Amino acid sequence: MKNQSYSDWAEQVKAVELPAALMGRMEERVDAFAEELEAKGLEPPFNEQVLSSLPLVFTCSDFVYQYAQRFTGEFCDLAKADLRSVSAEAQMRSALDQFCRGVEDKDGLMAALRRFRNREMVRIAWRDLAGWDDLFRTLHSLSALARACIDKAQAVLSDWMTPKWGVPTGPEGQKVGLVVMGMGKLGAQELNFSSDIDLIFSYKHTGTTQGGEKSVTNLEYFTKLCKDLIKVIGAKTDLGQVFRVDMRLRPDGANGPMVMPFSAMEQYYEFQGREWERYAWIKARPVAGDIKAGMDLLRILKPFLYRKYLDYTVFEALREMKRMISLEVKRKGLEHDIKIGPGGIREIEFVGQVMQLLRGGVLPVLQEPGIMKILDLLGENKLLPLDVCEDLKEGYILLRKTENRIQEFADRQEHKIPRTQTEQMCLSLSMGYFAWEDFEHVLARHRDKVQFHFEELLADPEEKQPSVGEDQALLWVWHQTVPVEQAVEMLALAGFDDPEQAEKMVSDLKKSPQGRSLSEHARLQLDRLIPSVLAEAGKADQPEVALKRVLTLVEAVIRRTAYLSLLVENPEVLERLVKLCDSSPLIASLVTRYPALLDELMDPGILYTPLRRWELDRELHLRLRGLDPEDEEEFLEQLRMFKQVNVLRVIAADVTGALPLMRVSDHLTEIAECILTKSLDMAWNHVVKKHGEPTCQLNSGQCQRGFSVVAYGKLGGIELSYGSDLDMVFLHAGITGEMTKSSNPLYNGAFFARLGQRVIHILGAHTPSGVCYETDMRLRPSGGGGLLVSHVDAFQDYQRNQARTWEHQALVRARPVAGDVAMASRFFKIRREVLCTFRNDTTLKAEVVKMRNLMKKELEKKEKGLFDIKQGPGGIVDIEFLVQYLVLSRAHDTPSLTDWTDNMRLLEAVTAAQLMPETMATSLKEAYLALRGHVHALAREDKPAMVPLEEVEEVRQKVMAAWRHFFGK
Structure with missing residues (x-):
């Protein structure tokens, strides 16, 4: 020793302050340990960190103290080095290899694993009690220890079996390994200190073993391996256990086979899997053996675990x-x-x-x-x-x-709060409290909070609903236990204007084939739901309309009990659904087609507050973040649900008057831009993976992607409405004649053509959640007969030398919305140059009028007493053509006219340039907003853009007067 007696060392260690009730316990243990050191001639640990924490750890842990007394030499070695180090999993596995070196039989393997386990558990406990590791480092270390021990044991046992039994093989002769799935806290890397480990064993392929003295089936081989593994890990010896092994989570529990092939696992969970087994598999993770195959098993079982709908x-x-x-x-x-x-x-x-x-x-x-x-x-x-x-x-x-x-x-x-005073004091001290009462108070406060939130989440909705007496009459109506005449009276009292019609709708649902052939569970849910639907619909402004729309939804999802459960579990959602269906057939239609949107009705703070662009980007990122990059079907589904969800938010805010018209279009446009950006990213990654990256050049320098999505029409003009398609043009800057860098190359032009096709496919492919957007590419150079993706130089040449006046009119509303920033800058330069070109005014007027007359002839809808808001004389298109004419006519001497693409700001630019009288400009802006307001309201009602002529006659006359001012009769 370093010139110090064992008793001096002990006195130095004991010079700490602990609760009075524990001082004697601590001093007795330090003295006993010093005596054990002296008896064995071992040098005590002198590291300051270890010395300062030893009293606390020895006092609060019988386990650590008894290990130090029994295995004093090993403990001293541990205290000199490894006790103070954070052991990464790789280091842990390396140390375990050393412990198992030279092991020749199962008894030797069991002893080596237990010696290693006990040593590591002392290290982990010490670091936790001393406060050197936080909770999550401790949990991770315990989980890593379990994984290392299981993996080492199965690998050694498998090697020992090979000479006699050979190697398990699949149908093509490939080696098949054991998959050890860690369930519960082990799978989640959250293992507690004295936890057992929940395991499920499987293997990928059926087959037989090859290369041994005797060939057996893979099932026989793995059954023997798993039994040996459980014994080696779980059997009790004088050194304890490595871990208690619990196999009850496997298919059919204690009665099920020890190990199963993937095919049998998939079949079991598809046809027999129970709800609690879904909970068990949430935390599952392959922890030993063939990890890659284990990840494959998780992908196979994913449809069992996670439903593609909201599963209430x-x-x-x-x-x-x-x-x-x-x-x-x-x-x-x-x-x-x-x-x-x-x-x-x-x-x-x-x-x-x-x-x-x-x-x-x-x-x-x-x-x-x-x-x-x-x-x-x-x-x-x-x-x-x-x-x-x-x-x-x-x-x-x-x-x-x-x-x-x-x-x-x-x-x-053990999970119970200790009842003896000593154990209580040890626990509170280990948690940082000198007084048990202080810790007990903090623990009780947190448990009360947890219980409150848990009970709130699971509160039965029936407790929130009206009493049986209040709702009893409508329940009788649904069950048809009263005569029709009485049911009609009850519905009239509930608020229905036409109770006979309401009774017939309810009766039709009750008698429908869908309503008669329900499962018992679905029937019970429907019995709880329909009286509530009737009560809420009776409060609506249009009770029968609201009831019809909601019952149409119920009939559509009647066999999908998750949605019935959602409405039963959340009465406030049903209330919002009825109100929104009453206000908008578009919402009713949208939710009926995509009932997963019902979840959006949960939070009114979110429902009536559409997201801005940066929030949309973040939400879409989170929605797609956990997806398998190879799962295109799921990507397309999530993209579509993202669109439906956010369009629903816009409609909900719109119908409740929370958004003015222009903000509605802004939001719908930003949703489209967000989806376009993500679709282009996905398309780019897909084509590059197959064919490599193209080389692009712009303005004599290289650019990155060299691709731009240019929006025209309503998207370009930031005026999207519900159901609008996307008018687009694709441009690229690929170097002509060069090929992509890949073993499967394409010429740059072909690469960008495939990229454009891919973007259109992502947007337009039909999935269970519909399509994202219909696309219209007819405004590209040479229309339908031109290339899908044009080189930016060719586009410039076309616009300068070949494009017709109507194509330049379309260019007024064009802007890049996705793709390379340098390409966007190049497009804007081309657009400004083309729009600022001097034009003969007489010729320009004639061509604009000619195109306008042609459009009226082909597109105007005519019906007696009704006016086509878009194409009729004095309608929206007249205003748009008039503004486009002024831009093309005067941009050569007023370039600021090319700064904007939306009609309202273009009208403001025209006014600022004094190209029309201010009163006329004001009238046109008011007319444009009024006409768009009509179109918008009709779109919400899912009706064509036609209104009685007298409703818009005053506005229409102002537009026609402006037209005559510039174009004559």
Whole structure:
């Protein structure tokens, strides 16, 4: 020793302040350890970090103290080096290899694994109790230890089996490995200190073994391997266990086979998988063996786990699980259990899991095993209030720390708050509190918060609804237990103007083939839903209209009980649905076609507040972030749902008067721009992966992508409406004659043609969620007969030398909306140059009038007493043509006329340039807004743009007067 006696060393260590009740315990243990060191002639640890933490750790952990007493030499070696280091998983595996070196049989392997496990558990416990590692480092280290031990054991056992049994092979002779799936906390890398490990074993291909003394089926081989693995890991010896192994989560539980091929796993979960098994698989992860094959298994089982719709049936399943757990807690007296007791860890995990199963299929970013990450995502995506997520996260950290400290006391799988004074004092001290009462108060406060949020999430909606007495009459109407005449009277009292019609609609649904052939579960949901629908519809401005639209939706989803459950579980959603359907057939139609949109009615703060462009980009990024890059079908689905969701928000804000007309168009345009940008990114990645990148040149210098999407028409003019298609032109700057750099090259022109085709496919492909947008490419150079994607130089030449007047008119409303920034700049220069070209005014007028007359002849809808708002004389197109004429006529001496592409700002530019009287310009702006307002309102009603002539006659006359002013009769 360094000139110091063992007793001096002990006195130095004991010079710390602990609660009085624990001082004797600490001093006794330090003295006993010093005596053990002296008896064995070992030098005690002198590192300052170790010395300062030793009293706390020895006091609060019987497990660590007893290890130090029994394996004093190994502990001293640990204290000199590894105790103070964070051990990465690779280092851990390397150290385990050293422990297992020279092992020749199962007994030797079992001993080596246990020696290593105990040493690592002491290291992890010490670092946790001393505060050197935070909670998540501790959980990760425990999970890494389990993975390393399982993987080493299965690899050694497999090697020992090879000489006799050979190697498992698949149908094409490929080697087949064991897949060890870690479930629960092991899969989520959240293993607690004395946890058991939940495992499921599988393998990819059926077949037989090859190359051994005896050939057996893969099933026989892996069954033997798994039994040996469970024994090596889980059997109790004088050195304890590595980990207790729990196999009850496998298909058919304790009665199921030990191991199954992927095909059998897929069949089981497709036809027999139960709701609780979906919860179990949320945290699943391959932890040993063939990791790549394990990831393949997760992809195979993904449709079982995550539904492609909002699955509100999970609430009923979770309520049932909660009832069973509550009974167990009461029966076994587990109120003080911080795992499954009230306000415990399980409740926080259930909150995360129910939201994952509910939304994970439509928001892939939620397909994440870690609960803390999930709570962050739920807050980020506004699926739970931020303060709720923060409460749950704080509670989780406290509870998981407490769980570890309880288990580090004696390395027992214990979750109850200790009842003896010594253990209580040790726990509170390990958690940083000198007084048990202080810690108990903090723990109770957090558990109360967790329980409150959990109960709020799972509250039965029937508790929020009117009493049975208030709703009883409408329930009788639905069940047809009263005569028709009485049912009609009841509906009249509920607020229906035409109760006979309402009764017939309800009766028709009841008698419909869909209504008669429901499952028991669906029937129960419908019985709870329809009386509420009748009650809400009776309050609407147009009760029968609202009822018809909502019942049409109900009939469309009647066999998809998840949507019925959503409306039953959330009465406020049903209330909003009825109001919106009453206001807008477009909303009713949209939600009926895409019922997943019902979820958007959950939060009125989001529903009536359309996102701005940067928020749209962020939301789309989050929606697509968790997707498999190879899964194009899912990408297209998510893109379409993103569009439908955000268009719904715009309509909802529109019909409630929260948005003026111009802002509606702004939002619809920004949604389209966001989708175009993401579609181009996806198309680019797809074509580049197949053919490599093209070389592009612009203004004598290289540019990156060299591709631009130029918007024309309503998209270019920032005037999109509901159902508008996208008028576009594609331009590229690929170097002519050069090829992409790839083993499968294309000429640059062909590359960009495929890129353009891909963008159109992404936008227009039909999926269950419809199409994103119909596209119109006829405004490209030479129209339908021209190249789909034009070189920017060819486009410039065409616009200068070949384009007709109407094409220059179209150019007035054109602007780049996606693609290369340098290409956008080049387009704007071309556009300004072309629009600022001097034109003969007489010729220009004649060509504009000729094209306008041709359009009227071909496109104007004529019906007696009605006016075609767009194409009729004095309509929208007259205003647009007039503005375009003024730009083309005068931009050569007033270039500022080319600054904008939207009609309202163009009218302002025309006024500023004094190209028309200010009163006329004001009249035209008012007329344009009024006419667009009519078109917009009719689009919301899903009606053609036709109105009674007298409604717009005054406005129309002002437009015609302006036309005559410039063009004559």
